[in-house]
Amino acid sequence: MRQWIGRQVIVHYENDGMMQVRGTVERMNYTDKSLILGPGMQSIPFERISIIQPLHTDSRNRSRAKLHSVGYIMTDMLQFDNAVYFQSAVTVWQGERLIAYNSSVRSHDRDFVIMTDGRKLSKKDYTFVVRSLRGC
Template sequence: MRQWIGRQVIVHYEDEGIIQVSGTVERMNYADKSLILGPGMQSIPFNKINVIQPLHTDSKKRSRTKLHSVGYVMSDMLQFDNAVYFQSAVTVWQGERLIAYNSSIRSHDRDFAVMADGRKLSKNDYLFVVRSLRGY
């Protein structure tokens, strides 16, 4: 989570519906388990955060996230980091075959992801899809 400090981001979180806010990550409050988002110093609990995305001010910069019929294909290390940290629901595909549904990733490195059930899956051989947000 420290990689977000000082960066402008868009945060999608749930609080009686999905809310999208943008701002600069000022700090992480580990005592309260929350992210502090400026300029209004808004506190967002870690357990309510669905997605954190960088806010690109340059129109040429685009997210490398690809749309999938179930959600978004994970391709960046940061996406895997967020999936591990937030215990996001992940679906794993091998071609058109469903390998894991609504599972989570325990850990990962550059080439492999370790699922909650202990299976070690290659990032090159499998497609990891994180669920999409409702209404987006």
């Protein structure tokens, strides 16, 4: 049951009829033989649990990795190489105008960047901000 710790789940359990509750598995209390479900720190005895289901069925939502809130302006060729290799989230700005949000770079050379949607953008006319993944 340790694989559920930290994940958002739906717990189906018996309590004067079948009940279900949603929350995040905070920990397992092996002395009381119960599962602690947040945010209300509800204790559910192991013997009453009939099934535990992940709250999100989409594999992208099950990942613990999240986009980091801090972005970095790409200026170096290696930064562009890494953005292509890791398919990092890239935001493109032209001055104060947002051109692309949460896009990715397909390729680049010394002067131009080709986005995954096919747009060819000049490095000197646009600002490219990369956000990396944080987590496991």
